[in-house]
Amino acid sequence: MKVLIVGGGGREHAIAACVAKSPKADQIYCAPGNAGIAEYAVCVPIGAMEFDKLVAFAKEKEIDLVIVGMDDPLVAGLVDEMEAAGIRTFGPRKNAAILEGSKAFSKDLMKKYNIPTAGYENFTDPEAALAYLENASYPIVLKADGLALGKGVLICQDFEEAKEGVKTIMLDKKFGTAGNEMVIEEFMTGREVSVLSFVDGKTIKTMTSAQDHKRAGDGDTGLNTGGMGTFSPSPFYTKEVEAFCEQHIYQATVDAMAAEGREFKGVIFFGLMLTADGPKVLEYNARFGDPEAQVVLPRMKNDIIEVMEACIDGTLDQVDLQFEDNAAVCVVLASDGYPVSYEKGYEITGLEEFKKHDGYYCFHAGTKFDGDRIVTNGGRVLGITAKGKDLKEARANAYAATEWVQFENKYMRHDIGKAIDEA
Template sequence: MNVLIVGGGGREHAIAEAVSRSAKLDKLYCAPGNAGIAELAECVPITPMEFDKLVKFAKDNQIDLTIVGMDDPLVGGIVDAFEAEGLRAFGPRKNAAILEGSKAFSKDLMKKYGIPTAAYETFDNPEDALSYLENAKYPIVLKADGLALGKGVLICQTKDEAIEGVKSIMQDKKFGDAGKRMVVEEFMTGREVSVLSFVDGKTIKLMSSAQDHKRAGDGDTGLNTGGMGNFSPSPFYTEEVDKFCREHIYQKTVDAMRAEGREFKGVIFFGLMLTQDGPKVLEYNARFGDPEAQVVLPRLKTDMIDVCEAVIDGRLDEINLEFEDKAAVCVVLASDGYPLSYEKGKEIKGLENFRGKDGYYCFHAGTKFAEDGKIVTNGGRVLGITAKGNTLKEAREKAYEATEWVTFDNKYMRHDIGKAIDEA
């Protein structure tokens, strides 16, 4: 089969690695890809939002399956565009991708179908939001309604911070059109856990739990980022938590979307908060998480193409979804200054050290080829260094060992990814 992956980050590199292991693969393409993905696929200079060009490329190159990694094209309707031309695409249609595309929609859905989540209010103008905040309980959470690269969430400790947050989201449009509407949510405490799942409209099959580190600095300090590292499985995702979520969250979400006429096919990422009152949904994503995909997909034993095909055809119940009984840890190597300002174009050395190293992965998130053919930095998050181990502690030690194999000017990372493992 000829397969096209849409996207160019660490998540798409992890997807490409999983697809490359399939016995059914003939030729792999990625649009636009990056310098790391180029080792596995032919990279095509088409951006993820150029639907017409992507459709034409798929037709011209007899693409049998397109896998969409990113949120923007999914929410924008790329799967609808492909299906309209008789092409097979893995991911939710536009009317289902709204599960991630609108926080107000997802909160209303959970409220309607009794899926546990934080109490909230939705606002379409800053005046009403400011009025509500006068008598609110603090700390409180402000969320831009739309997509904001994982950064549209503000935790406000005081009323003054919240007022400034409303100004930032709704008036100054810090997150662009994502801030046209805003959700104000109660602040929940507990451990955050993520669970990825494949969904075919009616059947849901879970992948693995994972735990992200969003803050830029050690000890969960600094600004929110797209993710500085991850580990899987989470020791805090117990059998008791799993049982509760299967009964009250996972299948109920799939059934709720179908009942709303928004059949969901693809990946649902459940962002959970393990509160004193039980697990609650923090957020949904309508695709693989990044860097969650980098600690989950390397352990996938089932053929990735088989899974994607079964999801599209609504026969996921026929698939025996299997993962290695191992742990994985991913440490993100970033450009110093991320997520604000940082320099690009720094030469990356040592990438060859990962070749032939079983259980070690170097997923490219922000890289490109320079004119002289060298691989250079091209983003805030540059590489995701992932290692597998028999235990989380072993995987963590291996991942940090491997971060030393590669160097570039202004290389930055957190040194406490997976430290929570020691507390489990």
């Protein structure tokens, strides 16, 4: 079977590594890919949003399965384009990817179908938003409606900060058209947990839990990023929490989308907040999380191609989804200055060390070839993942492995998974 993966980050590297283990995959391509993905796949210089070129390439190479890793092409309808050309594709169609593409849509869906989430209001008029905020309880959360690389969320402590937030999102359009509409949401407190799931339109099978660290600095300080590290499983995701979510959130979401005529096939990422009032949905994503995929997929026992085909064919109920009884931690090595400004093009050394150790992974997020050298090419450069018998061992292994890799302006958080010690 010939497989094409669309994307070029750490998530797609984790997917490629998983696909490469499948006896079904004879040839893997990735567009555009990166220097790490090149170990498993032929990287082709086509951008994830160049739909015409992607479809033409898939036809030319007689691709049997396309896997869309990224949110932008999913929300813009790449799956629809591929399917129209007769190419089997894993991921939600455009009308289902709106679950991530519009926060206003997803909040309205949850309200309509009684899926637990924070109280909220949607606004398209900045003046109306300001009037609402004058009498609001603080802290409060402002969210750009559309896709904003995980950065379109502002937590405001008082009205002055909220006023500045409205200006940032709706007037200055810092997140572009994502800020045409804005969600104002009550601030929730509790542990955050991420749960990824496979969905075939009617059946949902959840993967092992994880927890991301969004802030740039130690102690959850600094700006929001795409994710500075993650661990799996979450010790806070108990059997009781899982049972509640299965009853009130997971299947309810799949059924709600089907009832709206938006059958969802692919991956739903549930961002949960474990509040004093029980688990509530923080956000939905319509694809594997990044960096959550880097700790979840290495622990999956199943053949990923078989699971994805079951999602496409509507036979997921026949799959026994299984994960290893261990743990994994991922520490992101970033370029100093991320997520604001940073320099690229520095040589990365020490990558060959990972080939010598079982249970250790170096997922490339922002890298490229410069001749025969591999150099930095993004804010998040590498995701250093290690497994262990438990979370503490996995965490120690991951941090030890970060020392194997060197590049100029290397930056990381030193407290990824520290919550484990409090569990």
